[in-house]
Amino acid sequence: MKRTLIPLILSALLAPLPASAMDVIKGEILQGWVRPDGNRVAAIRMTMAPGWKTYWRAPGDMGIPPHFDWAGSKNLSAVAVEWPTPTVFREENLTTIGYKDQVVLPLVITLPTKGAPVHLKTTIDMGVCLDVCVPAQLHLDGVIDTDATRAEPAIAASLAQRPYTAKEARVAKATCAIRFVDGDLELETTITLPNTGGPELVVIETGHPDLWVSEADTTRHGNTLTSKVDVAHSTGGPIALNRAHIRMTVLGSKHAVDIQGCTPG
Structure with a gap:
């Protein structure tokens, strides 16, 4: 998909919220626990109206x-x-990536003053979808002051749903090749790892918020997973890629894998 079509497609998908954002999605702060280092684990729980979904940090080609x-x-x-593994x-x-009905997002909070409460205040801008995708906004404000050191079950369960690390998934190698094809920048990643269950989707993030990345064209041959994406600047500016910042998430039917950085390929 050419990048010139992106604004048109997003405009077509956006529509007024049905009544108000609070009719579609609600949020609450979960207290969590104190870590041995004195920092805190808490969470935000988002609950959507039946059938509605919201997006992962990398929402797909047309998500918010x-x-x-x-x-x-x-x-x-x-x-x-700490993002739990999303659903494709x-x-x-159209392919989007996110969570349906409810999601618990764990937060690892670093405190300048250990042992003291945290006043957590956040505004979350996001998209929510049913038949159409619409923008929504949550305002959450609360004090986290628990002295519990035992993990809270809902947050612990969400942490357990995170993708495997590269080491846990036995990733042997991850390389990136950057080239220009017909004037467009193409990024090709090659990951050597056991099958995660098909169909597999590789989500590639550049670490740069102004860069648009297309949905990956992914193929597997044995233990080699190859993906190609187009990369463009959202405002037409120059593109600079740092291989150390490129993040690849393999979403398979059996499990997911989070891979940070790649070497020249």
Whole structure:
């Protein structure tokens, strides 16, 4: 798909929310626990109206990636969202990636003052979908002050659903080849790993928010998984790729694998 079509397609998919965003998706903060290092694990639980879904961090060719704004939070120096393995939704001429009905997003929160509560304040801009995809926004505000050290079951279950690491999945090698084809930048990744269950989808992220990446054309031969994507700048600017920042997630029917970085191929 050519990048000039992206704004037109997104415009066609966006429509007014049915009544209000709160009728479609609700959010709440889960307290979690204190880690041995004094930092905290908490979570955001999103519950959608029946049949509705929201997007993963890499939502597919036409999805709306979620954006978290933590401004106004107190006793918080960093937040890492730990994404559970998403579902691949395949429809005619459209593939999106996300979560249906409900998702728990674990948060690993780094505190400048250990032992003190965290005032967590966030605005989440996202997309939600049923027959059409629409923009939504959540505002969450709460104090995390538990002194529990035992894992909270709902958050622990979500953490257990994260993709395997490259080491856990026995990835032997991951290479990236960057080339221009008919004036467009093409990125080809080659990953050596056991089969994750077909059909497999490789999601490629560049680490640069202004770069658009097409859906991967993926093929497997034995233990070699090859994927090709087109990469374009959202505003037509120059493209710079750092192989160390390229992230490849293999989504198979049996399990998923998260691979950070690649070598020249």
